[in-house]
Amino acid sequence: MQITTTKEVLESAAFAAYRAVNPKNPLVIMSGVLLTAKGDQLTITGSDVEVTITSTIPVEVIDEGSVVLPGRYFYELVRRLPEGPVSIETFKKEAKIKYGKQQASSSVLPVDEYPAIPKVEGRVVEVDAAEMISSVKKVYFVCLDDPVRPTLSGVYFNATPFGIEIVSTDLYRINWAYVQAEGEEGQAIVSKRGLEEMIKVFRSGKLLITFGSNLVSFANESTKIVVRLIEGKYPNIASSIPTHNAKMRVSRDELLETLNRAVLLTDKNNFSTVDITAKDKTLIVEACSETGTLCEEIRIEEYEGKPIEVFFNTRYLIDSLSVCSNPTLVFAGPMNCVKIEDNNFYSLVLPVTKKRSEVAA
Numbered sequence: 001m002q003i004t005t006t007k008e009v010l011e012s013a014a015f016a017a018y019r020a021v022n023p024k025n026p027l028v029i030m031s032g033v034l035l036t037a038k039g040d041q042l043t044i045t046g047s048d049v050e051v052t053i054t055s056t057i058p059v060e061v062i063d064e065g066s067v068v069l070p071g072r073y074f075y076e077l078v079r080r081l082p083e084g085p086v087s088i089e090t091f092k093k094e095a096k097i098k099y100g101k102q103q104a105s106s107s108v109l110p111v112d113e114y115p116a117i118p119k120v121e122g123r124v125v126e127v128d129a130a131e132m133i134s135s136v137k138k139v140y141f142v143c144l145d146d147p148v149r150p151t152l153s154g155v156y157f158n159a160t161p162f163g164i165e166i167v168s169t170d171l172y173r174i175n176w177a178y179v180q181a182e183g184e185e186g187q188a189i190v191s192k193r194g195l196e197e198m199i200k201v202f203r204s205g206k207l208l209i210t211f212g213s214n215l216v217s218f219a220n221e222s223t224k225i226v227v228r229l230i231e232g233k234y235p236n237i238a239s240s241i242p243t244h245n246a247k248m249r250v251s252r253d254e255l256l257e258t259l260n261r262a263v264l265l266t267d268k269n270n271f272s273t274v275d276i277t278a279k280d281k282t283l284i285v286e287a288c289s290e291t292g293t294l295c296e297e298i299r300i301e302e303y304e305g306k307p308i309e310v311f312f313n314t315r316y317l318i319d320s321l322s323v324c325s326n327p328t329l330v331f332a333g334p335m336n337c338v339k340i341e342d343n344n345f346y347s348l349v350l351p352v353t354k355k356r357s358e359v360a361a
Contacts, residue, residue, distance in 0.1 A: 001065030002089040003037045005057065007081045007099065010042075013055035016201050016223050017046035018075040020053040029113045032068040033075070035088070037061045045117055046071060051194050052118055052226040053201065067095055068109040077104060118226045122212040125159045125183030129207035129220065133199050135166055135177035138323040138345050140195045144170040151232035154189040159211065161185065167237055173316050173337075174237050174348040186211030189234055194227030201225060240348055241339065246305030246331040250283055250298050256321050258296045262287035263314040265294060272314035273352050276338075278331070279307035287314065302328075310334050311352040320347035 017033050025031050025048060034045040042059040045052065067090040077097065078086070087098045095106045136155070144152035158165040159181065166177045188211050198218050210217045218225045263272045265287045277284040283298040308331045317340075321327060324342040331338050337348045 001035070001037045001067055002062040002087070003042050003059045004062065004085060004087045005042065005059040007078065007083050007086050009057050009059070010086055011078050011081075013042070013044045013057045013222075014075045014078045016055040017044040017053050018071050019197050019200060020046035020048055020051045020225075021071040022048045023072045029068065029109055030115075031071055032109045032114070033071040034066060034068050034111070034114050034117075036066045038064050047115065047117075049115070050191065050228050051197055053197065053223065054117060054226075055223045057222065063089075065090065066111050068111050068114050069095055069106050070109070073106060077106070118215055120210045120212040120215045120217040120226055122210050123159070123184035123186040125164060125181045125186065125209045125211070127164065127179055127181040127207050127209065128204075129202045130204045131179050132164075132207055132209075133202060135179045135344070136195050136199060139166050139168045139175040139177050140192055141319070142168045142170050142173055142175040142347075143192050150230055151189055151234055154191050154230040155195055156234040157186070157188045157190060157209075157211075157216070159183065159186040159209070164209075167234070169235070169237065172313070172350050173320070174240060175320070176237070176346050176348075178344040181209075183209075184211075187234075188216045189230040189232065190216055190227055191230060194225065197227075198225055237348075240337070243332060244305065244330040244339070245333055246278055246303070246308045247328065248278060248283070248300045248304070248331075249302040249326075249328050250300055252321055252324055252327050254298050255283070255285070256318065258285045258294075258298060259314055259318050259321070261296075262294050263318060265289040265291055273311055274314040274317065275309065275311050277307075277309040278303070305331070308334065310338065312338065312349060313352055316349045320349055323347075 023031050030048060036043045040058055040061055041056050043054055043056045045054045081099045084100055089096050095108055097104045140155050152169060156167040164179045164181050168175050201223055205220055208219045214229050216227050216229055262274045262285060266272045267289055275286040281300045281303050283300050285296050287294045320340045328341045329338055337350045340347045
């Protein structure tokens with residue numbers, strides 16, 4: 001195999017593919033990246049079986065062929081090359097990387113030991129990449145890290161002909177987002193790891209999502225991420241949505257600033273609880289610990305319903321509000337979750353069972 005390209009073009013593909021590689025994989029071949037030159041393109045592939053990333057770039061192909069190079073060394077070398085032309089030529093036991101008047105070499109791994117690149121066949125949905133990434137960022141961090149319930153360790157995708165629902169939960173909160181899309185219906189539980197790679201690799205433009213029987217792929221014109229799905233049935237969250245007793249809109253920034261002060265007051269287990277009271281168009285936020293107390297009032301801009309008092313995990317409220325721009329808070333009662341609504345997004349946060357006397361103690 002022999003190709004010529006530029007450092008800038010090669011680095012973009014090497015970056016994408018290497019993200020799927022686990023350098024500490026006990027299988028040496030899986031610590032490498034597969035380079036395949038054919039026609040006028042070079043495809044670089046990295047994989048750890050759970051996630052596979054392929055990136056294709058235009059190059060000058062002098063000799064077609066394939067080679068597996070040590071992933072970390074290859075990526076770090078390309079990243080540190082000077083700007084300008086780069087050529088790669090492979091021999092039986094090594095590959096030579098030439099740049100300007102300089103050159104480096106790399107050992108090679110047996111191509112025939114590299115696993116077949118997975119192909120995904122199924123229902124296809126087209127979305128805007130920037131909108132998908134924005135929505136996933138609002139949802140994917142709310143997952144349950146529990147091997148006993150693997151379905152809750154991933155994010156649920158429910159595609160309809162008009163859009164995609166994206167859902168995650170850790171049993172204490174549920175985050176839901178919606179993205180407009182065109183295509184077929186499909187469902188999948190996607191690992192958090194796979195979505196983290198999607199966020200890092202893609203930026204804008206069209207994104208094609210293909211839902212297979214045990215795989216899902218995210219692809220644009222040059223890069224494809226294939227993720228092995230989590231098996232199982234995701235719980236129905238519709239029954240978790242409460243009927244509201246109070247609905248209000250407050251300044252998101254002002255409430256976040258208050259909560260970020262309240263979260264400093266934690267108990268011996270480093271747990272912060274905040275008491276939220278809404279009455280007379282005023283939102284009262286109180287927190288108390290052995291360290292000190294906090295009590296702040298925030299003007300309610302719009303209010304509908306009865307007075308209410310609820311206790312929450314402070315950090316959960318901060319997480320939900322941080323991904324909103326102009327949220328509405330919907331309360332169902334002291335023992336029910338709050339629904340934090342925003343454009344094509346909502347977060348349900350369960351209350352903490354606590355009495356005021358316990359907080360003041």
